[in-house]
Amino acid sequence: MTEPALTPEATRPEAARPIAIFDSGLGGLTVMREVARALPHEDLIYFGDTARVPYGIKSPQTIIHFSEENCRFLCERDPKLIVVACNTASAAALPHLREHLDVPVLGVVAPGARAAVAATRNRRVGIIGTEATIKSRAYIESIRAVDPTISLINRACPLFVPLVEEGRTCDDPVVRLVAKQYLRPIREFGADTLVLGCTHYPLLKAALRQQMGRAVTIVDSAEETARATAALLDEMHLRRRDGETPAYRYFVTDNPVRFASVGSRIMRDIIENVSLVDLDAIARRPS
């Protein structure tokens, strides 16, 4: 009896390990959705720090502190890769996490920055995000690292997250008015590319497009990050290609019911398997 021919992936039991996705709250589900679409055979674990959300109004020190605690919890589930699906945490904590964790860590900023450079024709790019992401200058530095000649403008948009979390959609008059105010300087700057530097913003894409005009390319970090995740798995020979139904699990530090209901809207699918994690079990675990 001969052994069946195996693909390189199937020979590696490490490939069966899950991908872990970490976010400050719910917004990272837009990344999870794209990762699930791009990599349909992978088991996914999502962690949302809903007890301490939002991160976008907090200091780099606090964001690093919380991010490390959450990723250490995820590491106990033995993931093959951690995706930091939160722009604020990617901007503030990625170098720290890479230094202190033993698993590869991917953020959302660098994929978005590369896509913006590839997309712009007039070399004028606008970036929107939370207060902390914009203050960190992470997108500016990432884009300049690829192409230092691109002209950049950025703008914090603190109301977009609460507007999405309240369930408002692109045709809501408040959403339209706020989008108009926030995007005016970017439109006047003449940007032909707009980077959505927050995982909640893809849910407002139609309203943003309406303000920016049809000719502008909107870069959605969620899609770019899913592509980068697939590429990194290929590079590590850890991509699963077999046809099993993947398992999705969700961990949150507060309010699993609110997470399931608001999250199901974001995932455009029913969210089950949500577990509440005790914050005391997360905080200050030995490194």
Place this chain on the structure above:
Amino acid sequence: MTEPALTPEATRPEAARPIAIFDSGLGGLTVMREVARALPHEDLIYFGDTARVPYGIKSPQTIIHFSEENCRFLCERDPKLIVVACNTASAAALPHLREHLDVPVLGVVAPGARAAVAATRNRRVGIIGTEATIKSRAYIESIRAVDPTISLINRACPLFVPLVEEGRTCDDPVVRLVAKQYLRPIREFGADTLVLGCTHYPLLKAALRQQMGRAVTIVDSAEETARATAALLDEMHLRRRDGETPAYRYFVTDNPVRFASVGSRIMRDIIENVSLVDLDAIARRPS
């Protein structure tokens, strides 16, 4: 040589102890401002949990957990009284705090509820607050405990806090539009009294008044709580009446610079003496 006649207060060294004010973030400064105005000789300590703010979107369990940690930190400063200046924490955690702390604890809900009952003429009262405060039904129960015949309507207003924190004021078109949407059912209900069940809302008073009309009484829990604080100190014979310049100290768990700048606007005064508290020193202290 005879002893000088002393007022009862001056004979009690306990009266020199500070009043502690606890809030999830910045909003409680509206209470601090009123307490400072009503009790100009008292030392005040303010604690804002800016690393874990906001509480209004979180579960009762998490709000109780955080509130107890913060109040234990304040108790180490030996206050004569703790004012829970956060509606969300008052609504969710007050009975727990009273049971587990050795110092008298005053919330903002009961003073606001009593003032609403006293103010209404047509016995129709509207209440606005965060998601958690409205869900808790704390104002409804407090008002019904005083007068079960009053008709009540309530409404969560999740955007008001981020609108204030972004620095928007009452003449901002987004504030006006959002206020109109939120208050429409309360106006249609015919309430003659509106309870501001969140410490941020007094900063939007003019916009709320514009929507509700001049005839409506607006109950600001901050003012009511300052009155209740003075009354409780009198009752305990712990009010300071001497003329020393009082000391104000501020503790926050994150971003003292942002706190000082946004907070100075709320206090209408310059905030100094802001100390950053390490969250690890707060979390899980032995009870």
